[in-house]
Amino acid sequence: MNIVVCVKQVPDTATERKLRSDDKTLDRDAADGVINELCEYAVEEALRLKEAHGGEVTVLTMGPDKASDTIRKALAMGADKAVHLVDDALHGSDALGTSHALAQALKKISFDLVVLGSESTDARTGVLAAMLAERLGVPQLTFANQVQIDKDAISIQRVTDYGYDRVEASLPAVVSVVEKINEPRYPSFKGIMAAKKKPVEKLGVAEAEIDASQVGLVGSWSEVVDFAAAPPRAAGTVVKDEGDGGVKAADFLASKKFV
Numbered sequence: 366m367n368i369v370v371c372v373k374q375v376p377d378t379a380t381e382r383k384l385r386s387d388d389k390t391l392d393r394d395a396a397d398g399v400i401n402e403l404c405e406y407a408v409e410e411a412l413r414l415k416e417a418h419g420g421e422v423t424v425l426t427m428g429p430d431k432a433s434d435t436i437r438k439a440l441a442m443g444a445d446k447a448v449h450l451v452d453d454a455l456h457g458s459d460a461l462g463t464s465h466a467l468a469q470a471l472k473k474i475s476f477d478l479v480v481l482g483s484e485s486t487d488a489r490t491g492v493l494a495a496m497l498a499e500r501l502g503v504p505q506l507t508f509a510n511q512v513q514i515d516k517d518a519i520s521i522q523r524v525t526d527y528g529y530d531r532v533e534a535s536l537p538a539v540v541s542v543v544e545k546i547n548e549p550r551y552p553s554f555k556g557i558m559a560a561k562k563k564p565v566e567k568l569g570v571a572e573a574e575i576d577a578s579q580v581g582l583v584g585s586w587s588e589v590v591d592f593a594a595a596p597p598r599a600a601g602t603v604v605k606d607e608g609d610g611g612v613k614a615a616d617f618l619a620s621k622k623f624v
């Protein structure tokens with residue numbers, strides 16, 4: 366089974382994220398890049414499916430040069446090889462542009478299953494899986510907290526507001542996974558060393574036959590026209606409990622019409 370897992374590098378949520386003043390895109394140099402949390406669950410699920418059904422796991426990442434660290438992390442977890450879409454022309458791509466670029470790369474990689482996280486921690490559009498499935502003309506199974514494969518049939522338990530749906534389709538397909546679908550493994554020292562030798566193919570816009578007019582700032586359908594820092598959080602109300610803390614708290618809640 367050829368499994369491709371889409372892995373995004375995002376700014377470390379522990380550090381302050383800034384937008385660049387020149388083109389209002391995220392300043393990815395101002396913060397450490399880390400693997401998107403839900404992409405770790407996606408890599409783990411891909412590895413478990415490979416262990417159960419055989420085959421190969423390929424990491425696919427669109428990002429600047431520094432995204433190589435994140436690719437190495439996924440290879441250290443156990444993925445076999447990687448494709449890194451890297452080109453200045455991709456900078457500032459919106460979700461539509463990113464989905465076009467990833468789909469073009471996927472047309473060059475044979476796949477039975479494409480695995481994604483259900484959302485990223487920086488943009489959180491949560492639309493890549495659907496857009497990719499549309500562009501590739503294959504079924505999409507999203508928000509999976511359980512994935513089962515039987516020959517060329519895939520079925521998932523899909524998380525919903527009211528519980529679960531059981532969703533089934535035929536491979537090839539696109540699946541997105543939610544948090545807690547599994548427990549991502551930590552790369553072993555052996556895995557980290559092996560990752561250094563695993564092949565990473567770098568593709569630019571031309572090699573991947575990406576339409577440059579559909580990506581980057583020029584190809585984006587959405588544009589950040591302005592931004593402002595969030596107002597500093599107002600200090601809360603401190604209630605000193607001199608035996609009447611409960612009453613004071615109830616009065617405060619009543620004054621805010623919470624009760």
Ligand SMILES: Cc1cc2nc3c(=O)[nH]c(=O)nc-3n(C[C@H](O)[C@H](O)[C@H](O)COP(=O)(O)OP(=O)(O)OC[C@H]3O[C@@H](n4cnc5c(N)ncnc54)[C@H](O)[C@@H]3O)c2cc1C
Nearest residue numbers: 371372373427459460481482484485488489490491492493
């Ligand atoms: C703060 C901010 C706001 C943004 N707002 C918008 C917006 O409103 N509209 C818009 O169209 N674009 C927006 N973008 C751009 C958008 O983030 C990128 O195009 C992004 O690559 C795709 O969207 P996402 O991360 O939200 O995808 P999501 O659908 O949230 O990501 C889900 C999964 O898609 C895969 N994935 C996402 N990006 C990549 C990648 N580069 N390489 C490999 N796999 C990937 C991963 O598996 C990830 O787990 C914004 C970016 C930022 C930083």
